[in-house]
Amino acid sequence: MIRTEEMLLNVGPQHPSTHGVFRIVLKIDGETIIEATPVIGYLHRGTEKLAENLQYTQIIPYTDRMDYLAAMTNNYVICHAVETMMSLEIPERAEYLRVIVMELGRIASHLVWFGTYLLDIGAMSPFLYAFREREAIINMLNEICGARLTFNYMRVGGVKWDAPDGWIEKVRDFVPYMREELAGYHDLVTGNEIFLNRVKGIGFYTKEEALNYSLSGANLRCTGTNWDLRKDEPYSIYERFDFDIPVFHTGDAWARYQCRMQEIEESLKILEQAVEQFPAEGPVMAKVPRIIKPPKGEAFVRIESPRGEIGCYIASEGKKEPYRLKFRRPSFYNLQILPKLLVGENISNLITILGGIDIVLGEVDG
Amino acid sequence: MEDLLYAQPGWTHVAIFFALGAALLMTVLGFVTYAILAERKVLGFMQMRTGPNRVGGRFGLLQTVADVFKLLIKEDTIPKLADRPLFILAPVIAFAPAFMVLATIPFSENLQFADLSVGLLYYVAVSGLSTIGILMGGWASNNKYSLLGGMRAAAQMISYEIPLVISVVGVILFAGSLNLNDIVRGQENIAYIFLTPIGFFVFLISSIAELNRTPFDLPEAESELVAGYHVEYSGFRWAFFMLTEYVYLFAMASLTTVLFLGGWNPIPFLGFIPGALWFGVKFSIVVFFMIWIRGTLPRLRADQLMGFAWKVLLPLALLNIFVSAAVKELFL
Numbered sequence: 057m058i059r060t061e062e063m064l065l066n067v068g069p070q071h072p073s074t075h076g077v078f079r080i081v082l083k084i085d086g087e088t089i090i091e092a093t094p095v096i097g098y099l100h101r102g103t104e105k106l107a108e109n110l111q112y113t114q115i116i117p118y119t120d121r122m123d124y125l126a127a128m129t130n131n132y133v134i135c136h137a138v139e140t141m142m143s144l145e146i147p148e149r150a151e152y153l154r155v156i157v158m159e160l161g162r163i164a165s166h167l168v169w170f171g172t173y174l175l176d177i178g179a180m181s182p183f184l185y186a187f188r189e190r191e192a193i194i195n196m197l198n199e200i201c202g203a204r205l206t207f208n209y210m211r212v213g214g215v216k217w218d219a220p221d222g223w224i225e226k227v228r229d230f231v232p233y234m235r236e237e238l239a240g241y242h243d244l245v246t247g248n249e250i251f252l253n254r255v256k257g258i259g260f261y262t263k264e265e266a267l268n269y270s271l272s273g274a275n276l277r278c279t280g281t282n283w284d285l286r287k288d289e290p291y292s293i294y295e296r297f298d299f300d301i302p303v304f305h306t307g308d309a310w311a312r313y314q315c316r317m318q319e320i321e322e323s324l325k326i327l328e329q330a331v332e333q334f335p336a337e338g339p340v341m342a343k344v345p346r347i348i349k350p351p352k353g354e355a356f357v358r359i360e361s362p363r364g365e366i367g368c369y370i371a372s373e374g375k376k377e378p379y380r381l382k383f384r385r386p387s388f389y390n391l392q393i394l395p396k397l398l399v400g401e402n403i404s405n406l407i408t409i410l411g412g413i414d415i416v417l418g419e420v421d422g
Numbered sequence: 423m424e425d426l427l428y429a430q431p432g433w434t435h436v437a438i439f440f441a442l443g444a445a446l447l448m449t450v451l452g453f454v455t456y457a458i459l460a461e462r463k464v465l466g467f468m469q470m471r472t473g474p475n476r477v478g479g480r481f482g483l484l485q486t487v488a489d490v491f492k493l494l495i496k497e498d499t500i501p502k503l504a505d506r507p508l509f510i511l512a513p514v515i516a517f518a519p520a521f522m523v524l525a526t527i528p529f530s531e532n533l534q535f536a537d538l539s540v541g542l543l544y545y546v547a548v549s550g551l552s553t554i555g556i557l558m559g560g561w562a563s564n565n566k567y568s569l570l571g572g573m574r575a576a577a578q579m580i581s582y583e584i585p586l587v588i589s590v591v592g593v594i595l596f597a598g599s600l601n602l603n604d605i606v607r608g609q610e611n612i613a614y615i616f617l618t619p620i621g622f623f624v625f626l627i628s629s630i631a632e633l634n635r636t637p638f639d640l641p642e643a644e645s646e647l648v649a650g651y652h653v654e655y656s657g658f659r660w661a662f663f664m665l666t667e668y669v670y671l672f673a674m675a676s677l678t679t680v681l682f683l684g685g686w687n688p689i690p691f692l693g694f695i696p697g698a699l700w701f702g703v704k705f706s707i708v709v710f711f712m713i714w715i716r717g718t719l720p721r722l723r724a725d726q727l728m729g730f731a732w733k734v735l736l737p738l739a740l741l742n743i744f745v746s747a748a749v750k751e752l753f754l
Contacts, residue, residue: 063566065566065567071648072648073646087570087724174720177720177721178636178637178639178719178720178721179718179719179720179721180465180469180636180716180717181468181469181717181718184469184470184471185469185470188470244718245720248719248720250637250719250720250721250722251720253722253723253726254720254721254722254723254726402723402724402725403570403646403647404640404646404721404723404724405723406646407646
């Protein structure tokens with residue numbers, strides 16, 4: 057008689073595929089997972105508490121460090137919350153610049169996801185291809201705000217810098233280039249039999265489960281739920297653009313992959329239109345007082361980040377610092393379904409499922 | 423070589439054999455050094471990088487040498503809770519068969535170390551021993567990741583050995599011999615790749631799996647098991663595991679060349695080019711193909727890997743025997 061035993065396996069916090077300092081304690085039987093307990097908090101920096109002692113403009117750089125792969129959307133959510141409280145009118149040119157940099161950020165974020173996901177599954181090359189395109193985006197963002205990762209670009213009332221000469225043309229040229237490269241990705245990866253076998257039917261959940269777990273972003277849209285705040289609760293100037301929300305119905309890693317890849321295409325559409333409509337001149341900053349003091353009260357805004365719904369709640373007492381600030385960080389919420397998905401899967405699938413959720417640890421731990 | 427083998431043994435013979443063995447080892451080490459560089463360069467080229475370009479000039483010619491030197495002077499660490507004797511023995515057991523199999527490979531008409539009448543069988547039998555070394559290393563490290571990697575390696579290498587062996591039955595049928603020299607001579611008119619394409623296909627896939635290379639690199643799947651069975655190894659012991667892998671790459675590519683691509687036989691009308699060179703060219707194509715695969719494909723999952731071996735490759739290999747026999751009976 058063979059005696060078998062369950063084994064505790066500690067995955068992370070220093071594991072190549074946990075995308076940061078994430079740790080899961082697995083109880084495994086052979087390679088089958090019986091129980092999974094995520095342990096988070098290794099990257100906790102107390103952003104929300106720190107914000108209580110900071111002026112609003114000073115909070116913006118802290119948001120860069122939450123979802124560091126799409127820092128522009130984080131910048132936007134805090135500015136948008138304060139602007140909502142102060143009922144500020146944002147200049148046209150600033151709105152366009154914001155949309156352009158946010159959509160560029162969305163593409164860059166999905167590219168990183170695409171590359172690292174394939175790297176997790178074992179394909180090396182797509183990672184480098186995706187990073188080549190991301191580099192082009194990062195260079196453009198660097199040109200406009202002087203930083204490659206932590207942009208600190210937006211301000212309450214507008215953006216810090218106007219686009220340099222020729223920048224808009226660069227964005228315009230980037231769109232067809234990216235489309236071409238995207239077709240290349242589909243050739244290399246999307247039809248690959250091994251890849252399809254790895255992702256089809258893996259990490260399945262239903263629409264109800266997704267809603268119960270409060271998932272958002274591609275994690276929700278892969279279950280057939282058509283919900284994207286850019287369409288459903290339009291903010292900024294998104295209602296001016298003609299784009300679709302990709303929705304898939306199978307609810308597995310394959311649907312999430314298709315969803316994100318198509319979102320890149322939709323973002324390109326938005327970029328194309330935004331560049332076309334871009335106002336020739338105008339201010340990039342509204343008239344705001346030197347010291348920002350939103351009126352007494354509270355506000356909650358939410359926008360669509362590449363990872364899902366990012367929300368910002370501000371309670372103000374009319375001072376220059378917020379009384380309380382809270383972020384709804386999509387990665388944190390999306391991660392909650394992980395232990396449920398992992399039960400009964402094997403270790404190879406662990407990587408496929410975790411990667412498919414697309415978390416950024418800076419955001420999970422806040 | 424032949425005369426030496428049958429001559430009365432004496433100290434001179436021992437010395438000659440030793441020298442020849444050392445020469446082969448040096449050749450193989452030289453190959454490994456530059457195969458690693460070639461792999462990095464080719465992958466770099468496929469991924470829009472330059473690859474090594476600092477040590478040893480623009481092409482990084484001394485990069486691997488520097489890497490090996492670094493590994494050799496590294497501190498020798500053995501985990502406290504490891505099974506010491508097994509831990510030390512494992513890399514040796516993994517490496518020795520890798521080198522032993524090279525003895526039977528005919529590199530050219532005259533250049534072969536042991537002309538065994540069962541050369542092919544010898545290769546298959548001896549190369550199977552490496553699995554023990556790998557499993558041993560995985561077990562002795564007393565690390566859960568390496569244990570999982572070792573188990574995967576054992577399961578995979580045993581499963582893929584079966585289609586690998588059965589796929590060459592076609593070749594044996596055509597050549598009527600297990601002797602690798604005879605097999606090459608049998609291909610003077612036509613390489614066996616054209617006679618048993620299915621066999622070649624199955625053999626190539628199984629050999630990639632035997633080598634633990636992408637897309638079958640599960641035993642050391644970096645993104646899952648960190649490094650698989652050699653997680654706890656470092657320094658020259660780790661170098662031995664790596665060496666095993668690349669020596670097997672050398673051996674397997676040589677075997678593929680011998681069995682299916684006609685070994686040292688030239689392409690018609692180009693007979694003036696020496697046989698060893700032909701061997702080198704064909705061999706390089708096989709190696710390049712394996713690197714190319716690595717640059718392109720993602721990794722399979724453990725259960726899919728097993729399913730593929732037993733449900734696809736094995737029936738194909740069996741079918742190949744039948745088809746080869748029919749071809750031999752009807753056309754040759």
